[in-house]
Amino acid sequence: MIRILLVDDHPTLRTGLANVLGCERDFAVVAEADDGSTALSLCRQHLPDVILLDVSLPGMDGIETLEKLRAEFSQARVLMLTSSEAAEDVRHAFRAGALGYISKEVRRPELIAAIRAVARGEKAISESIARALADADEESTISRREIEVLGLLRQGFTNGEIGRLLGITERTAKAHVAALLLKLNAADRAEAVARGFERGLLKP
Amino acid sequence: MIRILLVDDHPTLRTGLANVLGCERDFAVVAEADDGSTALSLCRQHLPDVILLDVSLPGMDGIETLEKLRAEFSQARVLMLTSSEAAEDVRHAFRAGALGYISKEVRRPELIAAIRAVARGEKAISESIARALADADEESTISRREIEVLGLLRQGFTNGEIGRLLGITERTAKAHVAALLLKLNAADRAEAVARGFERGLLKP
């Protein structure tokens, strides 16, 4: 018997999942949560075999929830669910100890197969996500520092301000911005920010 | 009997909806579509009483689908479903003839009530959406032209290029950009683009 905890903020989607999963004789949805902290306490109560975790949650987001879950239950087997295909999110999730990462768009059989795989301790990645990861690899990698700078560009800071905020020279800030423009193939910081949102580096 | 057409690109969510709706004796889900053109042809086939239409669809988006549906079936009663609360989307939807607009986060009873209301030809707006609309009213309204300019800022165009693209002077383009910065409370075009994404004026 595979005991499952559902974590998603959309009640209807949870119903759909519960319904789909309920059709499998060896699946049992033992609890449902609509946010990260509820997920944590329910996990303590039920110690599920598999946790289906939405990436975007209100308050504490999916990745953060994943980190806390893994910190407390290092053996927790987590399958991330997502609506978008942001390569950086996927990487973060795996780094934080997720076992699987699949799109909500997948059909029933794929979903079921992914859950079984994760329950066995195997990895599971849906095809669209794998493709997004491959695409991201082709493009140049954006460094952590650059993502940090991108976050400041988003807030309308000038190069000088970015330098001050990061404790570096305006020159260096400029260099980071230039690197961002190049890697994101953007003409100016406005387009860089747009690309950030398009790629999921920045979140609304 | 209320005959319903479901339009959403997430199979699991559709399952959930079908499940929730199936519990009501006077509801019948007569068809499901995962994109706009399928929705159109299914609508021709089944002439449903109510259409549940997701705002974000692959290819032709929800609003566009709505427009085509209304153009062909002017009596169509459409209830929009959304994951985000972008005030501009809501306005566009109502202008395009939607009868209702609710968040996917709503609980079962609210959803059912909204569908019954729309089936009777009444409007239905979920609380969170109404709040978003109210918030948007407090802020200054962004004109169509400005949204157009925002779309160009996103693509990294300079004021001069924007002028050329819109057939206006650089001066005027500058004026539009300045208006955007003011209304979006942004320090520069990069932040303006970010605010555009945050508000749902721009879509990834």
Next chain:
DNA sequence: GGAGGGATTGGCCGAACGGCCAATAGCCAC
């Protein structure tokens, strides 16, 4: 028919931006 708001344009100016070239130091992987 008048009021209000959006779209349009003008000039001026200091600050910020982005491009190009080059160099040093630190860290990870092979």
Next chain:
DNA sequence: GTGGCTATTGGCCGTTCGGCCAATCCCTCC
């Protein structure tokens, strides 16, 4: 340990940006 990548900094320069002030035309709402 050596190559490759990132982070850091420097100078120089033409272009672009954003702010401030003011004016006209057109459409819609009352």
